[in-house]
Structures are given as structure tokens and as C-alpha cells.
Amino acid sequence: MIVETGHYALVLALALALAQFAIPFIGARLHDAALMRVARPAAITQFLLVALAYGALTYAHVVSDFSLVNVIENSHSLKPFIYKISGVWGNHEGSILLWVLVLSLCGALIAIFSNAMSDRLRADALAIQGLLGAAFLLFILLTSNPFARVALAPWEGRDLNPILQDPGLAIHPPLLYLGYVGFSIVFSFAAAALIGGRIDAAWARIIRPWTLFAWIALTLGIAMGSYWAYYTLGWGGFWFWDPVENASLMPWIAGTALLHSAAVMEKREALKVWTIFLSILAFSLSLLGTFLVRSGVLTSVHAFASDPDRGVFILAILVFFIGGALALFALRAGALPVGGVFAPISREGALVLNNLLLSACCATVVVGTLYPLALEALTGEKISVGAPFFNTVLIPIALPLALLMPIGQMLSWKRGDLLAALQRLRVAFVVGVVAAAAFGAWYGTPFLSIIAAGIAIYLVIGGLSDLIIRARGGSGRASFKRLAGLPLSAFGTSIAHAGMGLTLLGLAATGWGVESIVAMKPLSFYDVGPYQIGIESVSPRQGPNYSEVYAVMAVRKDGATIATIEPAKRFYQARRMERSEAGIITIGLGQVYAAIGESHEEGTVDARLYWKPLVTLIWIGALIMAFGGALSLADRRLRIGVARRAAAPALEPAE
Amino acid sequence: MTRKGKRLTLIAGAMAVLGLAAGLMLFALRDNIVFFYTPSELAKKQVAAGARLRIGGLVKEGSVVKNGHDVNFTVTDKTNDLAVSYTGLLPDLFREGQGVVVDGVLQPTGAFRADSVLAKHDERYMPRDVADALKKQGVWQGETK
Numbered sequence: 160m161i162v163e164t165g166h167y168a169l170v171l172a173l174a175l176a177l178a179q180f181a182i183p184f185i186g187a188r189l190h191d192a193a194l195m196r197v198a199r200p201a202a203i204t205q206f207l208l209v210a211l212a213y214g215a216l217t218y219a220h221v222v223s224d225f226s227l228v229n230v231i232e233n234s235h236s237l238k239p240f241i242y243k244i245s246g247v248w249g250n251h252e253g254s255i256l257l258w259v260l261v262l263s264l265c266g267a268l269i270a271i272f273s274n275a276m277s278d279r280l281r282a283d284a285l286a287i288q289g290l291l292g293a294a295f296l297l298f299i300l301l302t303s304n305p306f307a308r309v310a311l312a313p314w315e316g317r318d319l320n321p322i323l324q325d326p327g328l329a330i331h332p333p334l335l336y337l338g339y340v341g342f343s344i345v346f347s348f349a350a351a352a353l354i355g356g357r358i359d360a361a362w363a364r365i366i367r368p369w370t371l372f373a374w375i376a377l378t379l380g381i382a383m384g385s386y387w388a389y390y391t392l393g394w395g396g397f398w399f400w401d402p403v404e405n406a407s408l409m410p411w412i413a414g415t416a417l418l419h420s421a422a423v424m425e426k427r428e429a430l431k432v433w434t435i436f437l438s439i440l441a442f443s444l445s446l447l448g449t450f451l452v453r454s455g456v457l458t459s460v461h462a463f464a465s466d467p468d469r470g471v472f473i474l475a476i477l478v479f480f481i482g483g484a485l486a487l488f489a490l491r492a493g494a495l496p497v498g499g500v501f502a503p504i505s506r507e508g509a510l511v512l513n514n515l516l517l518s519a520c521c522a523t524v525v526v527g528t529l530y531p532l533a534l535e536a537l538t539g540e541k542i543s544v545g546a547p548f549f550n551t552v553l554i555p556i557a558l559p560l561a562l563l564m565p566i567g568q569m570l571s572w573k574r575g576d577l578l579a580a581l582q583r584l585r586v587a588f589v590v591g592v593v594a595a596a597a598f599g600a601w602y603g604t605p606f607l608s609i610i611a612a613g614i615a616i617y618l619v620i621g622g623l624s625d626l627i628i629r630a631r632g633g634s635g636r637a638s639f640k641r642l643a644g645l646p647l648s649a650f651g652t653s654i655a656h657a658g659m660g661l662t663l664l665g666l667a668a669t670g671w672g673v674e675s676i677v678a679m680k681p682l683s684f685y686d687v688g689p690y691q692i693g694i695e696s697v698s699p700r701q702g703p704n705y706s707e708v709y710a711v712m713a714v715r716k717d718g719a720t721i722a723t724i725e726p727a728k729r730f731y732q733a734r735r736m737e738r739s740e741a742g743i744i745t746i747g748l749g750q751v752y753a754a755i756g757e758s759h760e761e762g763t764v765d766a767r768l769y770w771k772p773l774v775t776l777i778w779i780g781a782l783i784m785a786f787g788g789a790l791s792l793a794d795r796r797l798r799i800g801v802a803r804r805a806a807a808p809a810l811e812p813a814e
Numbered sequence: 815m816t817r818k819g820k821r822l823t824l825i826a827g828a829m830a831v832l833g834l835a836a837g838l839m840l841f842a843l844r845d846n847i848v849f850f851y852t853p854s855e856l857a858k859k860q861v862a863a864g865a866r867l868r869i870g871g872l873v874k875e876g877s878v879v880k881n882g883h884d885v886n887f888t889v890t891d892k893t894n895d896l897a898v899s900y901t902g903l904l905p906d907l908f909r910e911g912q913g914v915v916v917d918g919v920l921q922p923t924g925a926f927r928a929d930s931v932l933a934k935h936d937e938r939y940m941p942r943d944v945a946d947a948l949k950k951q952g953v954w955q956g957e958t959k
Contacts, residue, residue, distance in 0.1 A: 519835035541850035
């Protein structure tokens with residue numbers, strides 16, 4: 160009964176989503192306040208209905224209701240509780256339902272936090288959000304019904320893909336979706352602004368917190384996913400340039416560009432058309448990612464099913480929304496008031512350069528992801544575009560971007576003084592050069608790692624110098640007071656930039672990693688970087704729904720054991736599938752990483768051993784970036800309620 | 815600077831960055847892409863030795879010979895075979911008779927030196943490239959999922 164209620168709620172949500180589109184949209188055209196007012200309750204109720212459906216599916220998974228196809232294929236009665244919950248989105252139907260849940264949540268959030276805007280803008284934005292919801296609800300109901308039953312329920316399910324049975328994966332998809340789909344809010348506002356024909360600084364002020372919110376979630380989601388890949392796939396890699404990973408990176412880059420261009424639009428009323436375009440682009444890339452992952456054109460851990468109907472349906476949604484938004488953009492952008500022109504050497508000039516470089520990065524990822532697909536479709540040739548391509552193109556773009564980031568922070572709006580900015584950065588620059596020399600002396604080549612590490616240190620110091628310089632002067636107490644008085648968004652920028660620097664340092668340090676593949680004999684030790692690793696014992700163990708062989712390994716430095724790690728090879732009975740569980744120990748900022756392969760009769764065990772200096776910085780940096788974003792989001796000047804007062808004059812007719 | 819001058823600087827800067835990016839991309843696409851072939855396609859194509867390739871097929875039954883970390887095996891699509899040598903740990907799911915994708919370089923001897931070996935991920939999953947190729951050859955068996 161609960162399952163049927165969930166299914167029914169989904170159908171109701173579809174009907175409501177259509178109403179949420181049609182009624183306010185017509186109301187906005189007729190200037191009918193009563194019709195426009197339908198939007199908010201409709202959006203909130205739609206969210207509640209989808210949440211009900213989602214809850215029903217979760218319930219079916221938790222009680223192992225094997226009369227549902229979805230539960231049979233992805234669950235097992237012995238599966239640990241947490242994976243019964245996360246297993247809901249560990250499959251095609253459930254993950255698309257989670258997608259729609261987040262989408263309707265975004266609609267509800269707009270409905271709740273949208274006091275500070277005109278009725279028409281709100282009504283149009285919620286209408287677009289309703290249309291998006293309707294399209295995806297229809298997709299679920301027609302092609303991917305998670306509530307489909309079977310006539311004869313089996314006793315046991317087929318279990319969740321073991322690779323997905325991991326705590327990291329319990330958090331990764333919801334965060335990622337919050338980011339991906341969070342951009343739908345910005346998309347809806349962009350479309351609404353184009354329909355209404357009024358775009359000003361107030362509009363930028365409305366979308367900035369939403370952009371930040373989506374960006375923070377996406378940053379965390381990507382970092383989480385990359386750490387998961389790192390410790391479960393057993394290769395020691397954290398990013399594979401897999402199209403599915405790229406699918407999340409593309410909206411992230413576009414979103415980062417949008418954050419910066421929206422700042423220019425808000426402060427200087429410039430870059431309007433560009434900001435609108437980026438707003439459309441960020442969500443379009445999210446849709447593209449959804450298409451790539453959910454349509455079955457790709458195979459990967461993430462692509463659960465390949466059913467051509469689904470692919471065509473998502474492609475139709477994609478074409479409709481991206482095409483529609485771009486057509487609207489083409490029709491209306493010409494009529495938008497042109498923003499001010501400004502000096503190249505200024506904060507806004509630097510932000511334009513930032514946008515250019517980020518766009519180039521984004522285009523690279525798009526080309527690298529789509530080119531193989533296009534080539535295969537057109538010529539039948541199959542190629543793979545991997546790390547060498549992305550490294551060749553992205554490194555020469557990203558390193559100059561990193562060099563420019565602190566400079567941009569130091570320039571003032573309108574007219575900046577490049578010389579003065581560089582002078583303020585001299586400490587950061589000197590420290591960066593010294594650090595590069597020190598890294599070079601300590602770790603040695605590759606040369607690229609040394610340069611990148613130097614730039615990374617410069618970026619960390621340079622990012623934070625802005626705060627120090629603004630607080631400096633007078634007694635220590637006065638400085639502290641000044642520091643405390645700085646707006647939170649200034650802290651946000653500096654901290655996010657410093658976080659980027661730390662991530663860059665972690666990435667640079669991958670060049671200094673040590674990898675060794677050995678057949679380990681019992682009680683002999685093998686060198687991995689500055690450490691020695693040896694096997695103490697190898698034994699079997701039984702988990703809830705798997706059995707495993709695990710090795711206890713001692714990690715030694717200079718003869719003294721400093722840690723033990725337990726890499727394991729697990730066998731999941733239900734799917735007759737094996738998976739490695741890496742043994743990882745964090746030492747300082749680096750990690751010793753071990754994965755075991757086959758054990759042989761004479762007692763030797765095949766193993767991959769790695770020493771990865773500074774590797775944790777990759778994810779720590781991402782966390783710090785997200786924290787910086789959260790600080791900016793908390794800044795009261797960006798908060799919507801406060802923005803209303805500031806925005807009031809701008810809302811009057813522009814004529 | 816005049817208004818026009820500023821605008822021109824901006825456009826010139828944008829063009830320079832985008833041109834640079836496009837140039838880099840073309841350069842990288844020329845040198846860093848890897849073609850995917852099945853053993854039969856490889857036999858037909860006359861690929862020069864030294865080319866980086868990605869080969870997909872099944873691990874031929876009874877072909878795996880291990881000698882410490884050196885492994886030799888044959889990748890087959892049931893029509894043509896290709897001898898592959900590899901040094902290192904094989905992935906968890908590497909088995910005879912199962913799908914496999916190898917990355918590496920074609921040797922002058924016609925054998926293939928792999929530097930990475932990818933096995934199928936899951937009971938129902940086979941690298942799609944391999945599945946497509948096998949379907950084309952008409953030797954596909956099993957579910958089409």
C-alpha cells in the first residue's frame with residue numbers, strides 16, 4: 160500500500176508541476192496577481208509529494224520488499240542498513256527520483272526564500288521550475304518507474320553493486336545532485352529574466368546566493384566522489400577523466416565562472432548578457448551530464464542501465480530546455496541594455512579574464528568528453544581521450560589562472576593599479592619561489608610539480624594577503640579589530656582562493672608519489688618512499704554480506720613500526736563479485752596506500768604499494784573552498800532579506 | 815583609453831585566450847588520443863608498430879601464463895587473436911573467458927605490450943566497446959544489459 164501511495168504521489172506531483180508551470184506563467188502575462196500566487200504553494204506541495212514518493216521507495220528498500228523490481232535488483236536482506244538507504248539512489252530509477260526530489264526541493268526553496276523580488280519574476284521562475292519538474296516526472300513515470308512490481312516476488316534480492324557499498328557513496332550523490340540541480344534555480348531565474356525582459360544588478364543579487372549554494376554542494380560532491388574513487392577502486396588514482404566525472408566538472412567550472420561574473424554584474428552593472436548566458440550554461444551542462452550518465456551512451460560505474468528509450472527521452476528533454484533557453488537568449492539578449500564598459504586593469508577586468516580562462520577550461524572538458532562520442536557516431540571509429548589530453552590543454556590554462564587569482568583580488572573596482580597590486584603580492588611571490596626551491600630540493604623532479612607547487616604556495620599566501628593587508632596598521636589590537644570588521648564575503652574569497660591553492664599543491668605533489676607493485680613475502684619489508692611495508696598476517700574474515708581476505712601490514716620508518724594497515728580483497732556472494740578495500744594510513748599530509756591482489760600458495764601476496772606525499776591536500780583544499788563559499792553565503796549583505804532594501808530602487812522601471 | 819579602445823583591448827584579449835586554448839586543444843587531440851580496436855579490426859587496419867592503442871576482447875581460455883609479475887595472455891574476439899604481455903598486478907576481475915580492455919603499444923613483432931589492463935566491473939557489465947564488437951562478430955552471448 161505504501162508503495163502504491165508513493166507511485167500515486169508521483170503522478171499527482173506531475174499534475175501539480177504542470178499547473179505550477181501553466182497558471183503562474185499565464186498569470187504573469189495577464190498581470191493577474193491571484194494566478195501568480197498559485198506558484199508558491201504549488202512548488203511547496205510538489206516537493207512534499209515527491210518527498211512522499213521518495214520516502215515510499217526508501218521504505219520498500221529498508222523492509223526489503225522484494226515484490227519491487229527496483230528492490231530485487233539492488234538490494235539484499237543482509238545488506239547493512241545504511242546501504243539499504245543509499246541503495247535507493249544506487250540505481251537508475253532511484254537516482255533519477257533523487258534528482259527530481261532535489262529539483263522540487265529547489266522549487267520549494269525559491270518559493271520560501273523569494274520575498275525580495277517582483278511577483279512576475281518569482282512567478283516566471285517557479286513556472287520554469289515547474290516545467291522542468293514536469294519533464295523529469297514524466298520521464299520517471301514513462302520510462303523509469305521505480306515502483307514497478309513483479310508478479311512473483313523472489314526470496315532474496317540481487318544485492319547492490321559492491322563498488323557502491325561504501326559510506327562515501329552514501330553522501331556523494333545527494334551532494335552532487337544538490338549542486339547539479341541547484342543550478343536549475345539560476346537557470347529558471349535567467350529564463351524568467353529573459354521572458355520579463357528586465358535584468359539589472361538586483362537580479363544578480365538574487366542569483367548569487369543560489370549560485371553559491373549550488374557551487375558549494377557541487378564542490379563537496381565532486382571532492383567526496385573523487386576520494387571515494389581513490390580508496391575503493393584500488394588504483395590509487397583520484398580522477399580518471401572518465402566522462403561521468405567530467406560531467407560533474409563541467410557545471411562546476413561554469414558555476415565558478417558564474418559566481419565571478421555575477422559579482423561584476425552586481426557591483427558594476429556590467430557583463431549582463433554574459434552572466435545570463437553562464438546561468439543557462441551551468442544548468443545546461445548539468446543536463447548534459449545527466450544525459451551522459453543516465454542515457455546509457457557511456458559505460459562506467461555510474462551508468463546503471465542502458466535503455467535506448469531512456470536515452471532518447473532525456474535527449475528530448477535536453478534539447479527542449481537547452482534549445483529553448485538559448486533561443487530565448489538569442490531573441491532577447493539583443494534587446495537587453497548594454498552594460499558599462501570598463502578599464503582592462505581593474506577588478507572587473509581581472510574577473511573577465513578569469514571568466515575567459517575558465518570558459519577555455521570548460522570548453523576543453525566539453526570537447527574532451529564529447530569528441531569521442533561524436534567521432535564514434537559519425538565515423539564508427541572508437542577513441543579514448545584521457546589524462547594526456549586534459550593535462551596538455553588544462554595545465555597551461557590553469558596555472559596562469561592561479562597566478563592571476565590573487566592579483567585580481569588586489570585590484571580595486573573601476574580602476575586598478577597593477578603595479579601596486581603586484582607590490583602587495585611581493586611577499587607571496589617570494590615565498591612561492593622559496594617554496595618551489597625547497598620542494599625541488601626535498602622531492603626533486605618532475606619540474607612541473609615544482610613549478611605548480613610554487614604557484615600553489617603563492618596562491619595560498621596571496622589569497623590570504625588581501626585580508627592581512629586590509630587589516631594591517633596601528634596596534635595589534637586595532638588590526639585585529641579591523642580584521643574582525645571585514646565583511647564575511649572578503650574572508651570567503653580569500654579562504655576559497657587559499658583552498659584552491661591547497662588543492663593545487665596536492666595535485667602538484669602527485670608527481671612525487673612513489674608506486675611499487677610487488678609480490679610480498681611474509682615478514683620481508685619493501686621500500687615505498689621513506690617507509691617500509693611488510694605483511695604480518697593474511698587471514699579470512701566474514702562481513703555481513705561478503706567474505707574477505709585481509710592482510711595486516713606494518714608500516715615502518717627507520718626500523719620502528721609506526722602504523723598498521725589492513726588492505727582487503729572482498730568477495731560479495733550475491734553478485735559473485737570481488738572488490739578491493741585499500742589500506743590507507745595518513746602520515747602528516749601524505750598517505751601510505753596499499754591494495755592487495757591474489758595470494759599465492761607459498762604465502763606471497765601481490766600488492767600495490769604507494770606513498771603519496773601531500774595527497775590529502777587535494778580534498779582538504781576542496782573542503783576549504785566550500786567553507787569559503789559558505790562564509791560568503793553567510794554574509795548578510797548577500798542575504799536576500801537584506802538585499803530587498805538595497806534592491807528596491809533598482810526594481811523600478813528602467814526607462 | 816577611449817571607450818572604443820577599451821572594448822578593442824577586451825575583444826583582442828578574449829580572442830588571444832580562446833585562440834590559444836583552441837590551438838592547445840588541436841595539438842593535444844593530434845597527439846593524445848588513443849584508438850580502440852578489436853583484434854579483428856587491428857588485423858584489417860595495418861596499424862604501424864609503436865602506435866598507442868586500446869584493444870578490447872575476451873581473454874582466451876587457457877592462454878594466461880604468469881611468471882612472477884610478467885603475464886602473457888591472448889585477447890580474442892573469436893575470429894582473430896592478439897598476444898598481449900603485461901607486467902604488474904591484474905585487476906580483481908581479470909579471468910579467462912571474460913571481457914578485458916588493454917591499453918598499450920603495438921610492438922614490431924605484432925604482439926601487444928600493455929601498460930594497463932581493465933577488466934569488466936560487474937557480472938552484467940562488459941566494456942561496451944567489447945560487447946559491441948562481439949555483437950558485430952555474432953559471438954555475443956548473455957544478457958544484453
